[in-house]
Amino acid sequence: ISEGNLLYKCLKISELFHKKMLFLEERNGVLNTRNFILRGMCAIYLVAFLSFYHQNEGLFGDNGILPARIHISNTAKITAMQKRPSLLHFAYYLGIDTASMVDFLALAGVLISFVGFISQSFCLMSTFAALWALYYSITQVMQVFSNQADLLLLEAGALLLLLAPVSNTRRETPTDRIGLLMIRWLLFRFMFVSGGVKLATSCPQWWSLTALERHFETLPLPTPLAWYAYYLPSHYNQLGMVFTNLSELLVPWLFLSPLLSMRTVAFYWHMFLQFHIIITGNYGFLNFLIVILLFALLDDTHFLRPRTEGVWKERLRTVFKVIVFLAIGYAGFFLYGIGFKNGQFTFKLKFKKADYDHFFASALRISPLLPLVGVIVTFMYEMMGHPLIRRAKSLLGMFYTILTTSFFLLCCIGLIGMSTVPHRNAHKDSNISHTEVGYMYSKFQHLSLVNEYGKHLREIRPGRLEVILQHADNIEGPWEEYEFQYKPGNVNYSLPMAGPYLPRLDFQFYDVAGAPIDRHPWIYALALRLLTNEPSVKNLLSSRNFPRQPPKFVKATLYEFHYTSWNERNNVAYWTRQPAGEFLPPCSVDDATLQARLKALKIPLKYKVPPVTNAVLKNALVFVRKQATLIEGSFFVFTFLALGFAIIATNRRN
Template structure:
């Protein structure tokens, strides 16, 4: 993961059998259960929703993936209905009983399949797991399953639209209300079907067998909608990284080419092995994220990194504000040389070994560095544009204030205050008291942790 959390180290050192079981849970939740979103039975969707929420909570606790998990949870809210949000309990009918039976049967079948596919066996206080299928078998099932899923999803969507339309037609309402209901149902139904067909393109592209079945007209519609970003593929990582150790770039400065070299520390990414790491999600510190991905590449393909190095060499205060100035050297006076060293972390971030030099030592006037940045138009320039002094002073003041606030704390303080306002009810005095209470409680918990 790009930015481990304080719990990452502990989760990494859990027993191997438990981590294997967690991997089974993640695979089932991400590969199998999402197909149940298309089942037109409320209890089935609700059970799948709970599994997905548990998975997202576990990810949030053990890794800082910025706002990605919040986006996923927001999408998952579409599985809920008015009965969940407003507590509108429906009378027990034969259809609800049938739905419950189907829910038990479906998840029972999934549980049975998981036991077989992952060879789950109870061994004393452990539950051992082992993959019992081959890569080719998984590939065949994926190719066939995607095609069947698209057809099943279309039938489910069509059934839902027709069911809603029948409710409107046979509802005892006035002519005007019924006409409006019919028109709105047809309108939203057409949009839903259009988006569904567009979604089949990125879904089917997961496998060549299903990708070849997409109608050219549907693909053309997807290409038109793609410009609007209404339908997109989503995924954090196309492949797993850091399996044999986490590569980490460390910037070191010195006033002599012979050393001693002192390490720059960042606010959120792993660096000093004696420092723990904070919870930062859903805040996304871009510099720390980019440092993670740069470690999987070479510095000549990361021109921004050498631009960062040059700005540190000239002592740009805006760049220094992005680093952990309390634990970094050369805050008052920039060093003469800066170099990049590549390390590989083992067992999370508390131990690391030096791999080699990531980029050589540069000074602020090094010809190679200057030419590299000049060729990419990355050298800092002095703007000759006339600036409104009042606006400049106002923006500089805002920037000065925000630079002295911890970004994660600021975000969660505002978020908690807003959540308290939404969740509380009653008089304005009560809302004010509850807001103060919840916000103060968050501040206490944050500093305590």
């Protein structure tokens, strides 16, 4: 373009406007950042598929707790696909049953995500479209065993379609920064709502800053370090509660800042938070997923600092980060009235419930404007300065890039608009579920493109109740306990470390103990599988104390659990427990109540698997399943991750 050309003059004016008026830091690359996130997300998908596959037969198999065939029709009807969109409906065309199709899709997800994990060139839009479709399909059969991690992965996976390149992973695209901003908006919503709903509920433990101490004893699947965290001095746990509130209510606003220095402070702040969550609780791949998404706060200067950068410029950036960090700390000291007296921290909240409700509702209303303005400004930014537009080889190529980027912009604006509905549902004063936007959101809600988070954080539990399953050959006893691999039960066994593996049955029992059994009818299905000694369900439990022959009776008893005292810990045990009532009365296969509940669940006492037309594929899936069950779930996941890292290291060395 010649210097006298009008287009050239417009580009120069827009570049000057960008540098002088938008106050953004200098343009840095995001290619390495984007590729790291894409590769990391392949690893998360790999963990999620492996974790699901290892438990699928016991949870959703033909003789599992809640068989998938009950919820997914194995027919070729188009109406079934429209009602519940899922790749599972294609089992009819492959000649296999629904349970086998679930295995097939999970294994396909394992294969695709593993290749993406070890090969950067495979991290394309088509790859992530396939991974999202596969994972969305298997979530259709999860039912009560679905987890918040699944929702976050599906929403993040959908955003990867805006971030992943179509063909070339070695070149930046104009949509990269827009995609990274959308990930930052997702992180903001997840963190801000997770922190906001705690204080919005008026739960006294959140307001008295004592919730963290109770949390370490009542979290779903604690690790050994949770016991030690529980016995930290109370004022340290209160200080930790202040840190958590700042992390979830104040720091997330830095996610949406155009300044890299502010986002870098937020990155390390939340990395510190996620590290402590991971080492004290087994939340599956949820926090590992958040860690990967946090890299969207950075750019390529974090991975490789340019050599041309001056020393003073780097020092000024460091000083600015320190100022931001100190400002957050000062806000904490001011809002929570932190003092130090007699060797202990003291706290006195400087705000009331009415003040907080006004702040939270207002923040929920205003916050969507930030990503909306951000994606529009970023779009203009890319139109002004991206090499694919400024150095386009042809006018047609330039217009094609502008057209596709504009389409992505419209998609992002639509997603931001829809996300305001679940985002504002966190507080009654900002709820817009019954508006036109809320109606539009309800039409797409089943696709999990945008989701609501933080529901389970509204109240901290006053104590820990656990359901203990038992079996006997005589109703009078003696009763022997079933033991789980990760859920607290036997007080003499150590607390486990599951890493990114998500044990869904153990995790679901956390919700069961706090409610009547009528709200969890799937317990009756589990009782049936235990009464028949179903091998696939046996693999979900610990092999210790599992009966060799089917028992005649099973029952479930509630126990109240507490951590052992600091001195008692020397005797190995982590827990003490006392009976707290009956949960499931003793029942046998012939029990009328059990049979009535199973009938309501559409689960027969005996089920004969129908013949399939594709015996070769069916037998191959059975063979792979037998090999997978030989390894414990967390080791199964770690094996694939270790193999992937070994291949990556070997390729780098070569």
